[in-house]
Amino acid sequence: MTDLSRERAVALDAADPLVSLRDAFVVDDPELIYLDGNSLGRLPKATADRIAQVVRDEWGAGLIRSWRHWVDLPSRAGDLIGSTLLGAAAGQVVVSDSTTVNLYKLAAAALDARPDRSVIITDDDNFPTDRYVLQGLAAQRGAELRVVHTDIDDGLDPDLLRDVVDENTALVSLSHVAYRSGALLDMAAVNAIVHDAGALVLWDLCHSAGSVPVELDASGADLAVGCTYKYLNGGPGSPAFLYVRDELQAALRQPIWGWFGQRDQFAMGPSYDPVPGIDRYLAGTPAVVGIAAVEEGVRVLAEAGIDRLQAKGIALTDYVIELAGAWLPGFDLATPADPRRRGSHVSLRHPDAWRITQALVEAKVIPDYRTPDRLRLGPAPVSTGFTDVWDGLSRLRQIMADRSYERFSGEPARVT
C-alpha cells in the first residue's frame, strides 16, 4: 500500500471492530501517544471504579467479613484469564505472587519431578528475570543451565532446541513471545520436542497473553506463568498468573509451602497438607486489590475476544512497519516481518535508540528502549488506534528530520 496519509489512519480506525473499546480506558492527555502497552497497559475506567469499590466497600465497610468472597479471587481471576486468553480449561490457572516468584515455584517443582535429570534449558534472549531465576535454581541444585543462542531479531529456531534437548533434560523454559523482537514461538512444536525427550516445559507468557491466542491445553503445555500488567491491564506490579496442567497438579509440588495452599486452611493443623487442585500453587495471603484489578482488566479483553485482538495487533504492527519503512530510513526492522511469527510489538534498530527514545518522550510519544539499540513500539490492540500509530511515527519522523534527539544523553538511565 502506498497511501501514507493520516486520512487512511482515520479510515482504518473507523473500520476497526474494536474501536468502541478504546472508550473503556482512561485517556488523560489526548495529545499523548502511548506505544508502551506491552510494558504497562492503560487504566480501564472500570478498574478505577472497581478498585475504589473494593477499597471503600469491601475493605472499609466489610472489613474481615469480605474474606468470604476474597478467598476465591485467585482461582476466579485465574479461570477468567485461562478461558479467555490462554486456552486453559477451568481449575488450572491462579493469580498470585509475581511472575518471578511463580517462575521459581514452577521451575523448582519441575526439577523435583525429574530428579534423575540435571539440565535446564533456556535461551539467551529470554527475559532477564527468567534467566536469573533459572541460574539461581541451577546453582542451588548443582544443575546445569544450558543456554541456547537466539537471533535477537528473529527469535529462537526450534531446530536448535531439538539439538540440545536430551534424556538428561529436566526442564525447558522459554518465552512465548520474545520481549525485544516480539518473535512468536510455535508452542506446540516446542512442546513436542521437549516431551519427546521426557522433559517438562515452562512457558513465560508475559508478552503473549492478551496479544496472541495461547493454546496451553491443546498444545500440550505443562506449565506457564505470565504477568498481568502489560496487555491484561492489571496495573503496575499487579499479581501474576500461573498455569499447571491438570494431570500434573498432584504430581508436582511447589517449594513454598504456604497456608493458602493448605487443606482446611483455618484448622491451622500441624503439618502441611496441600489441597488437591491448582490452589496448592498459592503460597501467602492473596493481594486482593491487585487481583480485583486484574479481573477488570481481563474483562475488557474478554469483550474484544483474543482473535480480534490478534487481528488488530497484526494490523497495527503491520502499519508501524509500513510507515517506518517509508519514513524512517535509518531504522532496521528487528522483529519478524511475517505477522504470524510475532506478537503485538515491533522493535526498530537504530544506533541512537536511547537518545531517540528520550526525544520521543519529550514529544509526547511513549515508546520503550531495549538494549542494546532497540526502539520498542507496543501498540496494545485493545486501546491503540491507527491514528495513534500514524501520529507517533509522524513525530518520530520529525525528530529524525531535525535531529533533535542529538540533544539527549547516550547513556541509558536505570529505569525507562
Next chain:
Amino acid sequence: MTDLSRERAVALDAADPLVSLRDAFVVDDPELIYLDGNSLGRLPKATADRIAQVVRDEWGAGLIRSWRHWVDLPSRAGDLIGSTLLGAAAGQVVVSDSTTVNLYKLAAAALDARPDRSVIITDDDNFPTDRYVLQGLAAQRGAELRVVHTDIDDGLDPDLLRDVVDENTALVSLSHVAYRSGALLDMAAVNAIVHDAGALVLWDLCHSAGSVPVELDASGADLAVGCTYKYLNGGPGSPAFLYVRDELQAALRQPIWGWFGQRDQFAMGPSYDPVPGIDRYLAGTPAVVGIAAVEEGVRVLAEAGIDRLQAKGIALTDYVIELAGAWLPGFDLATPADPRRRGSHVSLRHPDAWRITQALVEAKVIPDYRTPDRLRLGPAPVSTGFTDVWDGLSRLRQIMADRSYERFSGEPARVT
C-alpha cells in the same frame, strides 16, 4: 477497679491522647464494633485517597513514566516501617511479596549461610504458614525441623529453647507475638540464646509490628518478616516487609534471583549480579498500589508513635480482661495477664467459642475465632476506643445471658 459503667469508658476515651487519630479511619457503620484489627486493620481515609491518586494520576495519566518514582517504593516504605516501628536503621527493610514468600527467602538464605548445620528450630504454636514454610525447606534440604512445645496460653519459655539450640542449629524461627495468645517473646533474650550457639534467628513480626516496640537493631536480630495488613493498615493481602541486618546483607543470598534485585537492572545483562544492600532481597516487579497503601497506613501509626500505641494497647487489653473477668464467668483468659508479656490482642477460652463468634458477628461485633476454642479480640490501638470495648463486651455478655449463640453451628467454616 470496680467501675464497670459505660461512663467510665467514655471518660477513658476522652482522656486518650490518640483519640483524634480514630478520625483518620473510615467508619462505615458506627454500630459495628471492630475487634479484629490484628487480622485486618481498618481503612485509613488517606489510604483511600492515595490509592485513587496512584491509580488515576500515576497509572492512568503517568503510565510507564511513573516508574521513575515507583522504583524506590519498596525501600522507601521499608525505611518508614523500620524507623517508625521496628527499631531498624535505614537500608535494612523492604516491602515486597507476601509474608510467606519472604519467610521462604530469608529462611533459605539463612540455611545456605550455615551449610554445616542441619537443624531448624521453631515452636508448635508458631503461625501455620511459618511452620509449613520451614517444613518445606527442611524436606527439600534433608534438614531436621525441631519443634519446641509451647503453652498456647502463655507463650514459649525461652529456657526450653536454650535446651534445644545447639552447635548443629542453623536457624531459629519464631513469632515475636503469638497469633493466638498474644504472648510476647523477649527478643533480646532469644537472640542471645541463638547467637551463643552460632545460629541465625528469623522473627515473624506479623502480630507485633505496630502493637509493641520492636528493637531489631538494638536486640541483635538477624532477620525478620511481617505483614502489613494487620496493625499497619495496608489493606487485604497488602505486600509484606522483610528485614536483613546490615552486616548480613552481603553474606546471605536469597534463593529467588529476580530482576528487581539485579545490579543495573535495565542493562538486562546475561548473569544475575545482585545489587549491594537490601534491594537484593527483592525478586519480581513490586506491587505498586499495595506498597503505596502500606505507606499511608504506616504514616498514621507514625503520627501516634509506637510507645503511645503500646500504652493504648495495654490499656485496651487490660480493659477487655477486666470486663471479661466481671461479666463473662464462662470464659478463661488464654493470654498472659502481665501486660508486659503480651501484644495488643487477648484470647478468651470457651468450649463454644465458634458459635459465640458467629453470634457476635450477627450482633455487629467482629472478633476472630482461633482453634480449638479461642475467641480472639484484637482492639487495634490506633483505631479502637474504650467505648468500643465496653459495647462489644456488653453485647457478648448479653449473648451469653440469653444463650442466643446456641442457634449457631458448632462446625467452624473455612474462612472466619
